[in-house]
Amino acid sequence: MMVDQNQTSSFIPKQGAVSTRRARRESSLGLLLLISLLLLGISLLVFAGSFGYRAVLDRQVNKPCGGDGSACGLKATVDRTREELGIEEIIRYSRLDKKMTAAAGLIDRHISLVPLLDLIETETLHTVRFSAMVFNVDGGVTLEGVATSYADLASQVKTLEKNPGVKAVVFSDVDLNDAGQVVFTAKLLPNSDLLVFNTN
Secondary structure, three states: OOOOOOOOOOOOOOHHHHHHHHHHHHHHHHHHHHHHHHHHHHHHHHHHHHHHHHHHHHHHHHOOOOOOOOOOOHHHHHHHHHHHHOHHHHHHHHHHHHHHHHHHHHHHHOEOOHHHHHHHHHHOOOOEEEEEEEEOOOOOEEEEEEEOOHHHHHHHHHHHHHOOOEEEEEEEEEEEOOOOOEEEEEEEEEOHHHHEOOOO
């Protein structure tokens, strides 16, 4: 068997295969570098755009009103509108309205004893005299009085029971004093409408 001297076999790879791998590696690194640079450029553009947009918004909000008829910024427009509407006066009137509403509520719940005293004055018989009066928390009134006789006391009870301003009346502790007069205690419960303070 004759070996050709020009043809030598070798286990060492040929130079062409190594350079092909290196070229592939360099092209993939170049592609990654290109993508990275592209992303960096997009990020810088987004940052510059957002910074510019913030500057535009800041100028639109804080732009002062000029005398040349140009548009005012948002802040200056709000301040000018507030001055034109008189917001401070509106707030003051709103507070006054709340106070007036609270005062009206207090007046509506206020109790006036004048109608009750008028009722006692007009409905008391000439033969009956009240000597003490205590206004109770429940709205009732405790009266201590003197009548000339039991018949006069019975007439007084009927007179008070017939009055529409009286819800209930109860007489108790009936007794005779040293002068022969009838002493008593009366618990009078007026209608709630009678005691309501009303300016109308």
